[in-house]
Amino acid sequence: xxxxxxxIKISPPTNADHPVIDxxxxxxxFGGRPILRELNxxxxxxxxxxxxxxxxxKTTLIHTLLGFHAPSSGTAHIFGRDIRGDAxxxxxxxxxxxxxxxxxxxxxxxxxxxxxxxxSGLPPGAALERAHEALxxxxxxxxxxxxxxxxxxxxxxxAKLAQAIVHGPKLIFLDEPTNGLDPPARxxxxxxxxxxxxxxxxxxxxxSHLLRDVEECCEEIVILKDGRxxxxxxxxxxxxxxxxxxxxxxxxxxxxxVSVMSDIGCEYAIAGDHRVKLILQEHTEVRDxxxxxxxxxxxxxxLSYKRDSLEDIFxxxxxxxxx
Amino acid sequence: MAVLERTYKPxxxxxxxxxxxxxxxxxxxxxxxxxxxxxxxxxxxxxLWPLVCAILIYLHHNVNALATMQIPLRDLLSIxxxxxxxxxxxxxxxxxxxxxxxxxxxxxSRDLTNNALPLYLSRPFTRTEYVVGKMSIVIILLSAITWxxxxxxxLLQSSLEGWSWFSANIPIASAIFxxxxxxxxxxxxxxQAISAWVRWRLASRAALLGVFFIPTVLAGIVNEIFATHxxxxxxxxxxxxxxxxxxxxxxxxxxxxxxxxxxxxxxxALNGPPLWSCWLVxxxxxxxxxxxxxxxxxxxxxxx
Numbered sequence: 001x002x003x004x005x006x007x008i009k010i011s012p013p014t015n016a017d018h019p020v021i022d023x024x025x026x027x028x029x030f031g032g033r034p035i036l037r038e039l040n041x042x043x044x045x046x047x048x049x050x051x052x053x054x055x056x057x058k059t060t061l062i063h064t065l066l067g068f069h070a071p072s073s074g075t076a077h078i079f080g081r082d083i084r085g086d087a088x089x090x091x092x093x094x095x096x097x098x099x100x101x102x103x104x105x106x107x108x109x110x111x112x113x114x115x116x117x118x119x120s121g122l123p124p125g126a127a128l129e130r131a132h133e134a135l136x137x138x139x140x141x142x143x144x145x146x147x148x149x150x151x152x153x154x155x156x157x158x159a160k161l162a163q164a165i166v167h168g169p170k171l172i173f174l175d176e177p178t179n180g181l182d183p184p185a186r187x188x189x190x191x192x193x194x195x196x197x198x199x200x201x202x203x204x205x206x207x208s209h210l211l212r213d214v215e216e217c218c219e220e221i222v223i224l225k226d227g228r229x230x231x232x233x234x235x236x237x238x239x240x241x242x243x244x245x246x247x248x249x250x251x252x253x254x255x256x257x258v259s260v261m262s263d264i265g266c267e268y269a270i271a272g273d274h275r276v277k278l279i280l281q282e283h284t285e286v287r288d289x290x291x292x293x294x295x296x297x298x299x300x301x302x303l304s305y306k307r308d309s310l311e312d313i314f315x316x317x318x319x320x321x322x323x
Numbered sequence: 324m325a326v327l328e329r330t331y332k333p334x335x336x337x338x339x340x341x342x343x344x345x346x347x348x349x350x351x352x353x354x355x356x357x358x359x360x361x362x363x364x365x366x367x368x369x370x371l372w373p374l375v376c377a378i379l380i381y382l383h384h385n386v387n388a389l390a391t392m393q394i395p396l397r398d399l400l401s402i403x404x405x406x407x408x409x410x411x412x413x414x415x416x417x418x419x420x421x422x423x424x425x426x427x428x429x430x431x432s433r434d435l436t437n438n439a440l441p442l443y444l445s446r447p448f449t450r451t452e453y454v455v456g457k458m459s460i461v462i463i464l465l466s467a468i469t470w471x472x473x474x475x476x477x478l479l480q481s482s483l484e485g486w487s488w489f490s491a492n493i494p495i496a497s498a499i500f501x502x503x504x505x506x507x508x509x510x511x512x513x514x515q516a517i518s519a520w521v522r523w524r525l526a527s528r529a530a531l532l533g534v535f536f537i538p539t540v541l542a543g544i545v546n547e548i549f550a551t552h553x554x555x556x557x558x559x560x561x562x563x564x565x566x567x568x569x570x571x572x573x574x575x576x577x578x579x580x581x582x583x584x585x586x587x588x589x590x591x592a593l594n595g596p597p598l599w600s601c602w603l604v605x606x607x608x609x610x611x612x613x614x615x616x617x618x619x620x621x622x623x624x625x626x627x
Binding site: 092095115120123124196202 | 329331334337339344347351433434437438439441443447448449
């Protein structure tokens with residue numbers, strides 16, 4: 001093994017000019033059966049959630065972006081580089097945590113992570129140093145000299161994360177990272193993913209069928225259904241767009257109040273003795289509601305936005321089936 | 324840089340040269356292999372025979388030693404191409420086969436069983452580099468016991484015999500190198516292909532033995548029944564034997580035969596099927612092994 005390092009420096013790609021992932025009519029077919037169908041979209045988020053029911057094509061999309069499967073038509077670009085022509089260059093900036101158990105037998109954890117770093121091109125010394133750092137980062141510092149065969153499922157997941165980040169990639173694909181983890185381990189894993197995201201040093205693509213994981217980690221989501229991209233949105237923007245839906249809890253006679261609201265053009269629905277749902281018009285502000293309620297001698301005890309949860313977004317996407 | 328630093332950091336240092344990355348695989352595999360005392364012992368024993376050969380070569384040139392041991396020079400083997408082929412390349416080649424059988428069968432199968440291929444191939448590391456890396460485990464080990472000691476013995480003989488012997492017998496050196504390399508490449512490809520398709524280590528060792536010895540029996544039967552040499556093409560053992568003989572210039576032999584007029588004549592006869600056919604079959608076997616490897620060495624198999 002050469003100890004002398006070549007004077008190539010990694011030139012990290014910047015996502016200022018290019019989207020993280022640019023899908024251009026990407027299709028993948030296996031044995032004549034379409035698995036991904038003409039996916040289009042520019043994904044730019046720091047953390048992108050890949051959602052979809054089982055068999056929707058999430059893992060196939062990740063594998064295609066990693067160069068494991070050749071697109072049957074169309075292509076994709078990662079940081080502006082074409083997955084068809086620049087696969088080897090792209091892999092320099094990518095980290096991948098597979099869904100299934102994936103190890104090299106008869107190795108201690110630190111040896112395994114170091115080996116992976118060396119395969120990514122790090123010189124032996126730097127690889128060993130970074131392997132230790134990555135293992136401390138994921139919380140396996142104390143267990144790093146243990147053989148991987150003796151690890152629990154949760155520890156194996158952490159070791160997989162360590163090998164995915166050891167070479168400091170700019171884009172990390174995490175395929176079902178919380179699979180098989182107990183609640184505390186899941187919380188730790190989510191915390192680490194958020195730390196990586198918040199460091200601003202790497203973009204993350206998180207594939208999961210657990211909406212909660214995606215909701216806690218991601219800013220943007222891509223929802224796949226039957227190999228088609230049915231939704232691509234920014235979760236926060238989607239929620240903001242739904243800020244005009246209000247739920248009020250009141251005391252007093254509701255009739256004069258809802259009548260006034262109706263007069264100014266707001267739709268309403270009474271949801272019980274003291275509850276009313278409102279859809280505000282563009283020009284109506286929340287403070288106007290308080291003023292009108294005071295005039296109608298109604299107390300507003302609680303006012304909450306009826307925000308769409310990720311589950312709502314997901315279910316809508318599953319029902320509509322279109323972008 | 325502190326080891327205990329617990330933040331995510333990109334790597335901004337230099338990279339190892341791309342051409343050398345495949346060597347990471349044999350480096351780690353060899354470290355693992357030599358942890359076994361049995362293997363280390365066998366590997367050390369593999370150098371015993373070349374040592375005996377070195378003593379034989381030395382005795383050839385030391386009249387005093389022969390006189391002391393009361394061995395007449397004519398009773399010693401002559402140091403020529405037959406000596407290098409039959410006493411060095413053939414025994415060392417067979418020993419190499421058994422070493423390869425111990426080391427190679429688990430190399431690819433272990434990665435396939437543990438789903439390690441996605442980890443390799445998601446990095447700037449190609450399938451070719453993976454296969455070359457795995458093959459180089461066998462190549463390095465077997466080189467150390469075949470052509471390297473063979474060439475050292477050739478140089479020893481040359482140094483004792485003189486420059487004229489060296490220049491007259493250069494083809495022996497190239498035969499040692501090429502013959503060993505063909506054998507090593509064949510073994511490396513075959514063991515990796517078997518390892519990729521037979522995941523159970525014992526079964527893959529048995530398959531390797533079967534691939535070498537069962538066709539040899541078949542070849543013998545075919546040769547006997549049809550009174551021919553073409554059956555040799557079925558047997559890897561005979562193929563490599565013929566190729567070695569060809570490389571050492573010993574494939575043809577002088578034989579007496581009866582011509583059309585019933586007169587006994589001295590002529591040249593082949594010891595087997597034409598040499599080109601042996602090379603061709605070896606080439607086809609290597610191509611088949613590569614095809615088998617290419618079907619299995621993938622990040623993920625697509626199940627139809």
